[in-house]
Amino acid sequence: MDIDYSFLNAGRNMDSLFRILRSKIAILNSPEISTPTLKTSLGICLNSGFPIAVCWGKEFTLFYNDQYALILGGKHPKAFGSPTKIVFAEIWDILEPQLKLVISSGTTIKLPDAPFLLDRNGYLEECYFDYTLSPIYNAEGKIEGIFNLVIETTNKVIGQRRSELLNKLIKIGNTAQTLEKYFNNCKIALNEEQQEIPFYLIYLKGKHKIYTLVASGGIDQTIDHHKWPVEDLLKSGNTVFLDSISDYLAEPIITFYPEPCCEAAIIPLKNKNAPISGYMIVGLSPRKKNDTDYKQFIENVGGVIGNCLSSAFSFDEFLSLEREKENLLRIISHELKTPITSIKGYAQLIMRVSEKNGDDSSKLLTKMTSQINKLNHIITDMLDGTNFNSGRIHLTITEFSFDNLVKKIASEIYISDSKHNIQIELGCRNLYSGDRARIGQVISNLLSNAIKYSPDGGNIFIRTSGNNEKISFSISDQGIGIRKAEQQKIFERFYRSTEIITQYPYPGMGLGLFISNEIIKLMGGKLWCESQEGQGAIFYFTLPLDYKSTY
Ligand code: ADP
Numbered sequence: 120m121d122i123d124y125s126f127l128n129a130g131r132n133m134d135s136l137f138r139i140l141r142s143k144i145a146i147l148n149s150p151e152i153s154t155p156t157l158k159t160s161l162g163i164c165l166n167s168g169f170p171i172a173v174c175w176g177k178e179f180t181l182f183y184n185d186q187y188a189l190i191l192g193g194k195h196p197k198a199f200g201s202p203t204k205i206v207f208a209e210i211w212d213i214l215e216p217q218l219k220l221v222i223s224s225g226t227t228i229k230l231p232d233a234p235f236l237l238d239r240n241g242y243l244e245e246c247y248f249d250y251t252l253s254p255i256y257n258a259e260g261k262i263e264g265i266f267n268l269v270i271e272t273t274n275k276v277i278g279q280r281r282s283e284l285l286n287k288l289i290k291i292g293n294t295a296q297t298l299e300k301y302f303n304n305c306k307i308a309l310n311e312e313q314q315e316i317p318f319y320l321i322y323l324k325g326k327h328k329i330y331t332l333v334a335s336g337g338i339d340q341t342i343d344h345h346k347w348p349v350e351d352l353l354k355s356g357n358t359v360f361l362d363s364i365s366d367y368l369a370e371p372i373i374t375f376y377p378e379p380c381c382e383a384a385i386i387p388l389k390n391k392n393a394p395i396s397g398y399m400i401v402g403l404s405p406r407k408k409n410d411t412d413y414k415q416f417i418e419n420v421g422g423v424i425g426n427c428l429s430s431a432f433s434f435d436e437f438l439s440l441e442r443e444k445e446n447l448l449r450i451i452s453h454e455l456k457t458p459i460t461s462i463k464g465y466a467q468l469i470m471r472v473s474e475k476n477g478d479d480s481s482k483l484l485t486k487m488t489s490q491i492n493k494l495n496h497i498i499t500d501m502l503d504g505t506n507f508n509s510g511r512i513h514l515t516i517t518e519f520s521f522d523n524l525v526k527k528i529a530s531e532i533y534i535s536d537s538k539h540n541i542q543i544e545l546g547c548r549n550l551y552s553g554d555r556a557r558i559g560q561v562i563s564n565l566l567s568n569a570i571k572y573s574p575d576g577g578n579i580f581i582r583t584s585g586n587n588e589k590i591s592f593s594i595s596d597q598g599i600g601i602r603k604a605e606q607q608k609i610f611e612r613f614y615r616s617t618e619i620i621t622q623y624p625y626p627g628m629g630l631g632l633f634i635s636n637e638i639i640k641l642m643g644g645k646l647w648c649e650s651q652e653g654q655g656a657i658f659y660f661t662l663p664l665d666y667k668s669t670y
Contacts, residue, residue, distance in 0.1 A: 123587070139249055156257040156661040157182075162265060169270075173255070175264040179203035179218055182507050187437070190248075190271055194241030209238045217252055221265050227253040232272050236406070243378070245314070245406040267284065274412065277315075281416045285423055292427030300312035300443075301427065302334045310336045310608060319401035320344070321388070323428075333441075337374040337402065339610060339636065339645075342367075352385045352398055358418050359385045360409065363400075374607065377404040384414075386421030388428055397426050417579070435449045445505050452502035459498060463491045467621045496650040500630040506614055514554040515639060521551045521590050522556075525583055528562045538576040539569075539596075547585035549664060558662075561646070564631040565658045573598025573655065589644075589664055595657040601650040610636040635660075 157175055161204045162262030165169045167185045183205050190194040191206075197400045198206040207214055213235070217228050229251045230552040236243045248600035254262040287308045293299035302321070302410045309319055318337030322330040322344060330344065346367045364383045365371070371379035380402040388397040399421055403409055470484040506512050522545040533541050551558075569579045601609060601616060608614050615629040634645075639646040650656035 131430045142259060154257065154263060156255060156263050160255050160266065172267040172269070172271045173264055174203050174267060174512065176256060179265070181206050187269065188238075192237075192271060194239050195242065199415070207237075209243065210235050218265060220255050221252050222262055225254045225262060232276050234276075235538060240408065242408075243279070243406055244408070245273070245383075245404070247272045277407070277556065278412070281311070281315060282441055284315060284414075285419055288420065288423045288427075292423065295427075298428075305424065306334050306336055309334075311604070313607075314336055315404060315416070315569040316401055317374040317376065317380050317404060318372055320400040321397065321424070322399070323388075333397075334362040338372060338374070339607070340369050340640070342400070343496060347385060347400060349385060352387055353395060355386050356389070357393060358387065358414075358421065360414065361385070361496060362409075366573060372402060372404070376405050377576075380405055382409055384417045386417060388425035389420060389476065390426055390428055396425070399424065442462070448501060449505040452498050455498045456495075456502065459491060459495050462494065463488065497628065498630060500634060502580075503634045504630045507634055512637070512641065514557065516552055516554055518550050519555045521547045521549065521585070521592075522583055524555060525558055525562055525581060528559055529566060529581060532563070532566050532570070539573065539579050539581045540577070541566075541581070543581045545583050547583040547590050549585040549590055551590055551662065551664065553642050553662065554638070558642075560636040561638050562592065563637050567655075568631060568658075569594050569596035569598065571627070572596065574625075577655070585664075586662070590659045591659065591661045592657045598656050600652045601648065601656050602652050605648060606648055610646070 127260065144246060152425035157173070160173045161182055161480055164173050164182065165597050167184060168186065170184065170190055170251075172181055172187050174181055179202060181198055181201060183191070183199065188199075189200050194206055201219065203214065204211050221227055231249050232247045233250065235248065236244050237243070237246045247274050248269050250267060252617075253266045255264040255266050257263050287304065291304040291308060295304060296333075306323075309316055310627070313336075316337070319335060320332055320338065321334040323333050325331050330349075332342075332344070337340075348359055359562050362385045365379060365381070382403040384401050384403065386399045386401060387395045388399055389395045401417055401420065403413065403417070407413055461597070466484055470481055470488065473481045473484060510582060525545065526543065529541060529543055562625070566579070573579070573596040575598075578592075579593045579596075579597075582591075582593045605614075605616050609629075610632050611629075612633040613629040614633070615627060636646045639660050639662065644661050646658070646660040648656055648658045
């Protein structure tokens with residue numbers, strides 16, 4: 120059958136598509152597809168100045184104009200005349216029900232700024248679209264296809280998000296009275312925007328041009344900043360963009376997105392024409408191409424922070440204040456520890472005497488000892504917190520059975536907890552070489568948290584396993600859970616979730632997970648959590664078997 124292509128005679132936009140269309144002649148020849156309504160629809164679509172597609176027939180075969188081709192990126196030209204299911208395989212679970220609804224009910228779907236993860240340029244890209252899907256009726260009133268008008272709003276949505284962050288950072292700079300407060304607030308703002316800046320490290324120049332890390336987020340490994348090409352930035356004063364960062368990292372950085380960050384930038388921090396006062400290493404989103412807009416935004420972040428570091432703040436003063444604060448905490452905790460240990464010893468002695476004499480003060484003494492234990496625990500955590508922060512921890516390595524340690528700790532805690540059903544599945548046959556007491560501290564902290572943060576009771580499952588490379592531990596509870604946005608932050612020193620501080624009376628200082636994470640990292644392992652708010656939490660850690668102490 121000869122087809123009259125005059126309906127495609129669209130003039131200015133049409134050249135490239137017309138050629139493709141002819142190559143898809145087999146599709147247009149199929150009687151099911153090539154109906155008068157399709158011809159009319161394609162005529163409108165191809166002549167329009169807006170991005171329009173037509174999804175036709177059972178397969179929702181896709182036809183579109185040149186403007187729509189721009190949205191498709193690398194999917195074009197293959198997409199033309201192909202089933203929508205194949206063209207948009209990565210978002211078919213969202214599209215299919217919408218297309219079917221239009222066909223079955225004649226409904227028009229209209230969505231503003233709808234988010235999609237499109238694989239149109241070789242990676243899953245964060246995109247937003249205003250779009251409509253409306254039915255195309257034939258002369259008999261039957262729906263033959265779908266008219267799809269799309270306006271990409273990615274730049275608008277992401278642009279707004281970026282402006283909000285920049286405005287926040289400017290506001291923080293205008294209101295902070297000290298450098299410490301400034302960085303604390305910067306951390307909060309940056310940690311909330313991990314979509315744009317998945318991780319960051321801010322270094323300030325102190326005495327003798329030594330750069331010290333003063334703030335970081337989204338990163339749970341120790342970074343050796345000397346490895347990064349900072350010299351290039353210090354020489355030129357210009358931002359350095361890095362296409363690949365794997366050489367500078369011990370392991371891939373995965374934060375907001377499931378894909379690891381591959382790109383980063385090192386931005387100078389300086390106040391207008393003043394010399395560089397520091398620099399910032401910033402991870403770039405794996406879901407957004409490092410285009411001019413993104414580069415400009417990253418430079419603006421550095422610009423805003425750099426401008427705020429005005430001469431009113433003395434870096435040396437700030438850094439030495441930080442050190443003094445740490446020292447003070449360490450001295451106080453250390454000085455408190457000795458009398459507490461003596462008080463505990465005396466209490467136990469009096470308890471033994473009173474038990475022997477059969478008087479009833481032993482009950483009160485048991486309560487007193489339990490409070491002393493709590494106080495002792497708090498002081499130990501404070502001391503550990505400062506020591507880990509300044510790298511003053513030493514490990515004592517011995518060989519021991521990991522499963523036996525887990526069993527011992529769980530049974531000790533089990534005795535004092537009647538509300539929860541603690542179940543243990545031990546599957547780690549290996550002997551492990553590591554710091555037994557420190558690993559015990561981690562297990563005990565995770566188990567105490569599981570009990571503390573599931574106030575209504577429920578099941579607590581502990582599982583261990585091992586293979587030739589590593590041992591693994593997990594603990595799940597059915598408690599209050601942790602919001603996604605806080606699942607990284609809970610490993611920071613003194614961090615407690617906002618709900619816990621404002622709504623629940625759970626005691627704590629936000630040190631346990633920080634210390635646990637540092638211990639696991641010191642032994643070359645990894646600690647992480649998975650949770651849904653209100654539906655409990657699972658904490659995991661793994662430890663490599665070939666760990667050699669580098670400490
Ligand atoms: P603390 O319990 O003293 O606050 P941690 O460092 O042990 O300190 O925990 C930090 C924060 O992590 C807690 O304040 C709480 O918000 C959250 N958290 C820890 N474990 C759990 C859990 N199993 N369920 C819910 N939230 C938890």
